[in-house]
Amino acid sequence: MTQPPAAFSDARTRAAPRPAAVIRLLAPALAVVLLLFGGGLALGLVQSLGHLPAAGMSSLSLEHFARVFADPDFFKSLGLTFYLSLTSTLIAAAISVAAALMFNTLAGRSRAIQFIFQMPLTVPHLVIAVATVFMLAPSGLLARALQNLGLISSATAFPLLVNDPWGAGILAAYVWKEVPFITLMILAVLQANGAELLDVGRTLKAGRWQRFRHITLPTIFPSLGAASLIVFAYTFGAFEIPYLLGQTYPMMLPVWAYKAYSDVDLLSRPEGIAAGLVIAAVAATAVVLAQGLTQAARRRGAAL
Amino acid sequence: MKRLLFGSAVAGAVLLPFVPLGLWAFSLRWYYPDLLPEQWGLRAWAYVFGTAGTQLTEALVQSVMVAAVTAILSVAGGVPAGRALGLYHFRGKDLLSMVLMLPILVPPLCVAMGLHLWLLRMGLAATFGGVVLIHLTACLPYAVFVMWGVFSNYNLEFEDQARSLGASSIKVVFQVMIPLTFPGIVVAALFSFLLSWSQYLSTLIIGGGKIITLPILLFALMGSGDRPVAAAVSIVFVIPALAALAVSARYLGSRRMLGVW
Numbered sequence: 001m002t003q004p005p006a007a008f009s010d011a012r013t014r015a016a017p018r019p020a021a022v023i024r025l026l027a028p029a030l031a032v033v034l035l036l037f038g039g040g041l042a043l044g045l046v047q048s049l050g051h052l053p054a055a056g057m058s059s060l061s062l063e064h065f066a067r068v069f070a071d072p073d074f075f076k077s078l079g080l081t082f083y084l085s086l087t088s089t090l091i092a093a094a095i096s097v098a099a100a101l102m103f104n105t106l107a108g109r110s111r112a113i114q115f116i117f118q119m120p121l122t123v124p125h126l127v128i129a130v131a132t133v134f135m136l137a138p139s140g141l142l143a144r145a146l147q148n149l150g151l152i153s154s155a156t157a158f159p160l161l162v163n164d165p166w167g168a169g170i171l172a173a174y175v176w177k178e179v180p181f182i183t184l185m186i187l188a189v190l191q192a193n194g195a196e197l198l199d200v201g202r203t204l205k206a207g208r209w210q211r212f213r214h215i216t217l218p219t220i221f222p223s224l225g226a227a228s229l230i231v232f233a234y235t236f237g238a239f240e241i242p243y244l245l246g247q248t249y250p251m252m253l254p255v256w257a258y259k260a261y262s263d264v265d266l267l268s269r270p271e272g273i274a275a276g277l278v279i280a281a282v283a284a285t286a287v288v289l290a291q292g293l294t295q296a297a298r299r300r301g302a303a304l
Numbered sequence: 305m306k307r308l309l310f311g312s313a314v315a316g317a318v319l320l321p322f323v324p325l326g327l328w329a330f331s332l333r334w335y336y337p338d339l340l341p342e343q344w345g346l347r348a349w350a351y352v353f354g355t356a357g358t359q360l361t362e363a364l365v366q367s368v369m370v371a372a373v374t375a376i377l378s379v380a381g382g383v384p385a386g387r388a389l390g391l392y393h394f395r396g397k398d399l400l401s402m403v404l405m406l407p408i409l410v411p412p413l414c415v416a417m418g419l420h421l422w423l424l425r426m427g428l429a430a431t432f433g434g435v436v437l438i439h440l441t442a443c444l445p446y447a448v449f450v451m452w453g454v455f456s457n458y459n460l461e462f463e464d465q466a467r468s469l470g471a472s473s474i475k476v477v478f479q480v481m482i483p484l485t486f487p488g489i490v491v492a493a494l495f496s497f498l499l500s501w502s503q504y505l506s507t508l509i510i511g512g513g514k515i516i517t518l519p520i521l522l523f524a525l526m527g528s529g530d531r532p533v534a535a536a537v538s539i540v541f542v543i544p545a546l547a548a549l550a551v552s553a554r555y556l557g558s559r560r561m562l563g564v565w
Contacts, residue, residue, distance in 0.1 A: 022388045029385035029404070029448050036441045037407040037415055044418025099314075106307045113311045115553055116318050122545040124502035126519050127325075130526060130538045134324035139336045141324040147337040155336055176321065230409060237411025239505040240519075244526060254413055258505065261417050276414030283410045291402045 041280060048274035064270040074275065076250035081279075084167045084242070084252060085235040088174035093228045095175065096182035101216070103183065104190050118184070120177050129244040132173045136161040162245055169245040170252075178231045185227035186220045222297030226290040233286035237279045253279055328535035348532035352540070360521065360537070367517040370432065370507075371500040374439040378447035378496035379489060386451020386492075387481075390458060404445045412506035415441055420509055430514035438510045439503055443496040450495060454488030487555040494548040501544055 049060045068074050103117075120128070135141050143158040152158055162169040197219065201211040242252035251259065253275060261272030328334070332345030352360050385404075389397065407415075416438050420429060428434035466480045482489065504519040511520070518541050525534040 017392075019394065022392055022394050025384040025388035026400075027384075028381035029444055032381060032440055032444045033404060033407055036419065036437060037410075037445075039422075040415035040418040040441065041410075042418070043422055044414050047418065047421065102310050106310045110307075110311060111553075113314055115549070116315050118549060118553070119318050119546065122498055122549045123542055124519070124545060126502070126504055126522055127538045127542045127545075128321060130522070130534060131321035131325050133526070134328055134531065134535065135321055141327070141339075144337050144339050148339045176317070233409045234411075237413060239411070239413060244523075254411060254505075257413060257417075258509075261509075273414065273417045276411075276417050280410045280414045284406055287406055287409045288402060291398075291405065295398055 041277070044273045044277055048270045048277055050270060064274050068271050068274045068278075071271075073250060074256065077253045077256040077275075078278070080167070080250050081236060081253040084170055084174075085232050088171045088178065088235055089228050089232045091171065092175045092178035092231060093182055093224060095179050096186060096227075097220070097224065099179060099183045100186040100190055100220070101212075103187055118180050121180050121184075123177070125173075125177065125238060125240040126244075128173050128177055129241045132169050132241075132245055133162055136169050136172065138162075163247045165247060167242075167246065167252075170241055173241045173245060174235050178235070182224065182227040182231060185223045189220050189223045190216070222293050226293045226297075229286045229290035229293070233283040233290070236286070237283045325535045325538055328531045329539055331532055348530075348536040351533050352536045359516075363516050363518045363521040364540070366515060367501060367519075370435055370439065370515070370517060371497045373432075373436050374443050374500035375447075375493045375497035377436070377440055378444040379451075379493045381444045382447025382451045382492050382496070383485070383489065385448045386453075387455050387458075389448070389452040390455025391460060404448055407441050407445045408449075412438065412442055412503065413509075416506040416509040423510060429510060430512040432515060434510045435507055435515045435517075438506045439500040442503075443499045446499055447492040447496045450492035451485070451488060454485050454492075458485060491552045491555060494551055498545055498548045 046060075048064050049062065050064055099117075133140070137143075138155045138158050138160065140162075142161075143152065143155055146152045146158065147154070160168075161172075197215050198211055201215050206214065237254055239254045239258065243255050243258075246252055246255060250256075257272045257275035257279065259272070260268045260275060263269065263272070327341060329348050330344055330346065331341030332343040332347055334341035334343075388394075389401070419438065423429040423434045423437070428437065462484060463476050463480050466476050471479065502519065503517075504523065507515060507517050508520060511517070518537065522534065522537050522541060525537055
């Protein structure tokens with residue numbers, strides 16, 4: 001779905017009139033975040049620690065976490081989730097760097113291309129998942145095209161790209177969705193402060209690769225890193241794409257967590273929540289790192 | 305030449321996935337390995353708005369209602385918070401920005417699972433209100449960030465002037481602040497709407513099969529294997545997403561778009 005915003009530089013901020021006034025302005029938003037989000041996580045933690053009075057469990061223990069961590073399927077899911085999130089993020093980041101450079105030099109002013117380029121940002125995950133099925137499934141458009149070109153003889157000769165062990169369909173869908181976000185984050189930096197330094201590099205007779213390696217890359221690194229971390233966090237916990245495009249075993253962690261949570265056996269519910277908290281912890285860590293990167297870069301930028 | 309090549313590569317890569325959606329939605333018969341449907345037709349659309357009309361229209365209305373209420377509440381909370389963040393310096397702002405970003409990025413899955421039992425106890429599970437509440441956890445912080453960006457380019461002096469001319473606080477809010485930040489408010493509302501519109505899992509967990517939104521119906525359709533209908537519903541589902549993008553591109557211009565993301 002829609003992607004998260006970047007932190008803003010505060011050019012015109014003033015000192016607050018009174019702390020109470022600021023708190024009053026922030027109160028509704030903070031109430032929602034602390035009560036619903038914080039409360040939801042806290043209640044989840046309590047339940048995953050075994051406090052489920054409805055099922056006759058009232059003492060706290062690490063038993064459910066222990067059971068999750070003793071489950072080899074959990075680690076298979078965790079490994080698969082890391083592999084798919086990391087791979088899709090890295091592929092998307094590489095494409096984004098190239099796309100941002102090209103946008104900067106080539107298509108800066110074409111509004112139509114800019115609009116088309118941004119389309120994946122708002123397209124719901126579910127829609128791109130459905131489209132990927134129609135495109136890459138054994139009877140999908142790609143297989144039809146290849147057979148019409150005489151490259152494959154039948155649908156069975158088409159490689160498995162959806163519900164496959166390597167998650168090809170999942171990777172394709174995520175990369176499609178993520179590239180515009182990372183590109184826009186890089187582009188913001190490139191357009192703000194890339195040109196002069198590159199001119200200096202050119203005057204000093206730095207070659208293309210040298211300019212990229214020693215000027216462009218360091219300039220974009222903080223935002224590239226932050227954007228990639230954000231995208232990683234998002235893919236690590238998103239549900240629709242792996243649910244529709246993933247194989248039945250092993251599943252990506254969000255699917256595993258939901259399956260456990262919705263199991264008819266009420267006792268596996270706390271295990272689902274525990275897995276959900278593991279996802280939350282990984283995603284939160286990535287977000288905190290991303291914010292750290294952005295804030296460090298902002299401070300360094302302010303010092304220059 | 306290079307520019308044209310790059311433009312077509314972008315257009316191709318982005319638009320390609322929509323090709324099979326469009327073909328399926330207007331196909332009547334389309335067997336493997338035909339590249340194009342053997343017979344074209346509007347059966348899927350007739351089904352969507354006719355035969356299964358009530359079910360689909362209900363889901364459509366439900367989706368719009370949930371997303372609209374979520375968007376209104378998100379903007380209501382997002383405008384004041386964005387004002388505080390955009391206009392004032394105060395201690396703990398970096399921490400606060402992190403706290404507000406977490407609900408956008410930490411998947412709603414675990415929050416929904418955690419809240420479910422308690423919403424159940426309060427009689428809010430499987431209700432409209434419960435689903436709005438769970439959507440708010442992500443949508444409201446999102447609106448805060450949009451409004452933060454809007455208010456960091458906001459000039460407080462207009463309000464000072466209005467006040468010095470004797471305008472009351474309420475008048476300042478409605479006749480100065482809201483008109484000046486209106487494009488930003490529209491974008492914040494649109495994107496909160498969209499974020500809620502796209503929610504699947506949190507609706508499923510909290511709505512418990514009682515609150516059927518469009519994505520929930522679409523998942524069921526994918527399970528049933530009726531590709532033309534699933535494609536048609538996908539197209540309906542994607543329209544607000546593209547509309548939101550178009551409006552925000554128009555209101556904010558592409559440079560300002562960056563601040564939104």
